[in-house]
Amino acid sequence: MNLILLGCPGAGKGTQSKLLAQRYGLAHIATGDLFRAQIAQKTALGQKVESYLKSGTLVPDSIVVEMVAGKLGECSSGWLLDGFPRTLEQAQALDKMLKSEGKTIDMVLYLNMDEKAVLARMTTRRSCASCGELYNTISKPPTTEGKCDKCGGELKQRDDDQETTVKKRLMVYEDLTRPLIAYYRSEHAFNEVNGNQPMEKVTGELVAFVDQAKVAR
Helix, strand or coil: CEEEEEECCCCCHHHHHHHHHHHHCCEEEEHHHHHHHHHHCCCHHHHHHHHHHHHCCCCCHHHHHHHHHHHHCCCCCCEEEECCCCCHHHHHHHHHHHHHCCCCCCEEEEEECCHHHHHHHHHCEEEECCCCCEEECCCECCCCCCECCCCCCEEECCHHHCHHHHHHHHHHHHHHHHHHHHHHHHHCCEEEEECCCCHHHHHHHHHHHHHHHHHHC
């Protein structure tokens, strides 16, 4: 199966994508992870990406599409896209690419979440500088403050999780990414889940939709 999970920054796409990918044996493709790998490797592309992320603006479509296209070419048993597409242009480029290869998107899932809840969630988020594991000082605190439970690495607040940057990211999302919802509602199988619910309930609703799609196939 080929799935897309949409939602604003902080809606829980990363967590839910990993759960779904593991459950259905799909390749989990997260643009955020691809970007951070490039940044960590200090590539020329990584330096460009880092400047966009720190300022809270979207990475240009041409860079993102090229990176994701290369990754999709490595997947033979289905994939789940997390964090891509983010613009209508990216969505149309993806559809064109898949059509040329005789492939399609089985379902688009949308995590809908209000801005106040997103802001509270993201500004209390912390990530491990060593392994990337995510924590939340309120809902998922580490056993030892400031230390990762998995590897003992230092927990930090990412630049793009600071309040001013989060607000800017949400504004960018509203301006550029919202049109995706209308596009996918009309062009593909589309289902929406309330992201304000407890994580387990969100997962359950997403799984129910994917199971329906599997039966339909």
